[in-house]
Amino acid sequence: MKQISGKAYAKINLYLDVRGLRADGYHELETVFQTVELCDLVAASLHRQGGISLRCSLPYLPTDGRNLAVKAAELFFRETGLENPGLNLNIKKNIPVGAGLAGGSTDAACVLRLLNRMFGMPLSGERLAAAALTLGADVPFCLRGGTALAGGVGEKLRPLPPLPECAVVLVKPGFSVSTKAAFALYDQTGGSRPGKSAPLLAALTRGDLKGVCRELHNGLEGPVAGQFPVIGQLKERLAELGAEGALMTGSGSAVYGIFSRREAAVQAAEALRGQLRFVTVTRPLAGL
Numbered sequence: 001m002k003q004i005s006g007k008a009y010a011k012i013n014l015y016l017d018v019r020g021l022r023a024d025g026y027h028e029l030e031t032v033f034q035t036v037e038l039c040d041l042v043a044a045s046l047h048r049q050g051g052i053s054l055r056c057s058l059p060y061l062p063t064d065g066r067n068l069a070v071k072a073a074e075l076f077f078r079e080t081g082l083e084n085p086g087l088n089l090n091i092k093k094n095i096p097v098g099a100g101l102a103g104g105s106t107d108a109a110c111v112l113r114l115l116n117r118m119f120g121m122p123l124s125g126e127r128l129a130a131a132a133l134t135l136g137a138d139v140p141f142c143l144r145g146g147t148a149l150a151g152g153v154g155e156k157l158r159p160l161p162p163l164p165e166c167a168v169v170l171v172k173p174g175f176s177v178s179t180k181a182a183f184a185l186y187d188q189t190g191g192s193r194p195g196k197s198a199p200l201l202a203a204l205t206r207g208d209l210k211g212v213c214r215e216l217h218n219g220l221e222g223p224v225a226g227q228f229p230v231i232g233q234l235k236e237r238l239a240e241l242g243a244e245g246a247l248m249t250g251s252g253s254a255v256y257g258i259f260s261r262r263e264a265a266v267q268a269a270e271a272l273r274g275q276l277r278f279v280t281v282t283r284p285l286a287g288l
């Protein structure tokens with residue numbers, strides 16, 4: 001196979017609780033990830049010049065070894081011991097950057113999946129997941145997708161029943177928040193009230209969308225919204241427009257609203273479009 005392409009889906013966090021700081025500086029998290037249909041498009045092809053080259057639709061993203069997609073390809077060849085004949089990667093970015101939607105992580109996971117297919121599946125699912133974790137805490141989830149509970153620093157993953165059918169309005173204010181900055185704000189402000197994931201997990205098991213929406217929680221949201229009040233304002237606006245629940249995703253800055261009816265979500269998105277650069281209507285995906 002000389003050429004292969006795939007979709008790299010974004011994620012939102014339905015739940016995120018910071019469980020403490022480890023001695024190595026990593027924050028232990030308990031989080032519920034949900035894949036959504038919004039995706040980057042990733043293509044890989046072989047050529048004869050050696051090396052790894054990347055073309056990316058966003059000119060300000062690095063295209064060298066700092067890009068997570070390139071890191072993933074390097075890791076694949078290291079892990080498998082296969083010789084890289086020469087690889088072209090092409091990414092059409094649709095997922096906003098620095099938004100808490102795992103844009104870079106999902107590109108990396110997609111490259112790992114595509115290369116494993118291209119070279120005849122040399123890595124087992126387990127080895128792929130272990131390699132993915134070295135690229136970032138949410139990369140193992142991005143490999144599998146769907147709905148899952150993650151613990152530790154992303155290495156413990158448990159599949160969950162899917163989020164019931166709904167529409168998700170995703171908005172991003174005109175600024176990004178890096179994961180590092182969000183955790184620094186969390187540490188500076190003394191953290192957040194601890195959440196409880198059990199009611200959310202029970203609502204997922206019952207297939208109860210309104211129950212899920214009542215239990216949305218993100219421990220990073222208070223500290224980040226304290227610094228960037230627009231995040232709280234966007235949540236309120238989404239609720240006014242009919243969202244059953246709204247939350248900042250991951251480390252921000254994107255905020256989502258969950259709507260039981262797609263038409264209401266489309267109308268809400270229309271109302272927000274003039275004020276924000278990034279507004280989209282998407283939906284949860286049960287698996288990749």
Ligand code: ATP
Nearest residue numbers: 067068097098099100101102103104105107179250
């Ligand atoms: P997460 O939700 O995983 O915490 P995020 O969605 O907030 O991450 P990303 O969009 O992944 O953040 O971008 C974070 C940083 O990663 C950016 O500053 C960007 O320069 C870098 N980066 C490296 N590779 C990529 C990529 N393929 N796509 C997007 N960003 C990338």
